[in-house]
Amino acid sequence: MGIVETRRGGGAILARPPDQIFPGQIIRRLEEGQALVDCLATGSERDCSLDGKCRLKFRLIAAEQAFYADLDKHSLASIAL
Structure with missing residues (x-):
């Protein structure tokens, strides 16, 4: 990912x-x-009796997107110092 480099002999930066x-x-x-959650898995073969009626799945998708959006606002420097 280009985030950590290892050093010969040990250690990382x-x-x-x-x-x-x-x-x-x-x-x-x-x-x-x-x-x-399982029902959001791509190619999920799990049957859901609420499929087509469930509104929770869309709220979970929105919550996950909001979670990442918030993390994207803050760098490692801003949260570690």
């Missing part, structure tokens, strides 16, 4: 300045392919 690293980027990458 940030690959970019902390004001250029955003937690939203990191969490998106770590959570890639993981749905917030």
Whole structure:
């Protein structure tokens, strides 16, 4: 991801300045392919008796987007110092 560089012999440092690293980027990458809930999974074969009637799934999608949007506003520098 270009966030951490390892050093020969051990150790690691940030690959970019902390004001250029955003937690939203990191969490998106770590959570890639993981749905917030089963019914949101791409290609999910789980049957849902509420499908077509459930309004919760759209609220969960909106909440997840708001979560990432907020994380994207703050750099590692702004939250670590």
